[in-house]
Amino acid sequence: MDVMVSVKDGEVWAQDSGAPDGTGGDALPLVLLHPGVGDSRIWDGILPRLTERHRVIRFDARGYGRSPAPTASFSLVEDLIAVLDHFGVARAVLAGSSMGGATAISLALRDPARVAGLALVVPTVTGADEPLTPEFMAEVGRLGQAGDMEGIVSLLKSASATMGTGDDPEVTAYLRAVVPVWFAVVPHQVPDPPAYDRLGELDVPCVLAVAEHDQPGVIRVCETMAERIPGCRLVRLAHSDHFPTVREPDAVVDVILDAYAAAR
16 A cells, blocks of 8 residues: 655655554554665665565655655654554554664653664664764765765765775665755755764664675665664675665565564
C-alpha cells in the first residue's frame, strides 16, 4: 500500500507491505530508513526477501524520491514518528543506512519503548565530528556554488563508491537524483539532538555493519559507535563502500534479519 503521510507542515511518501500471509498481524513491523545518498528505492533489491517474512514499512524523507521538498523546518526523527503513528505502529525494528541509521538511533534515545531492535548499515550519528575531510567538504561547497551537480556526483563516486567500475550506473542514478535534493532540504532541516555521546544509553539489540571500502572517517565513526553501543555486534562488509545494498545485498539482508531475530 502506497500512501502520502501527513507530517508537520508537509507530507512524505510511504509504503506498507502489510503482514505476509500466515504470519498474523501481531509481529513486530520492520521499518527501513534510507541513506542520504539515495531514496527508499535503494532497498528495492532486497525488499522481496524481507517482505516474504515480515511486515515492512519504508518511506522517502522530505525532498527525496516521491516525497515533496520541504517548505518549512522539519526534523527527521519527528517525521519518522509521524509515519509510525500513521500506520499504528507502537513498536518496531528499525533498519537504517547512513542518514537513516542516525534517525533510528535518535528515536531509540528519544522514545526507547518504540524501538525493539536496530540494524545499522554504515550509519552516521548526530553529534559526531564530520567524518569527511575539510578538503572534501570544501570541494563539495565549491562545486555547489558553481552549480556543477555532475561534478559533485563524480566527486562522491570517487570517494564513497570506490567498489564501482566503469559507469556504475545504479549508483550514478542514485547520486544524480539526490544531490539537488541536498540543496533544497538543508535550509529547512533541523538537526536532531546530538546522540554520539549518548550511545552508551541505548538498551536495545543492535547489529552494526561497517563497509571496509568506505571513507576512512566513516569507518572510524562506525567502529566507535559499535564500541559505545552496549552489546552491539559489529559486522564487517569486505566488499562494500557506502552503498552496501548495491554491493553486498545478501549481507545486508543477513544484518537486518539478525537484528530482527534479536529484537525484544
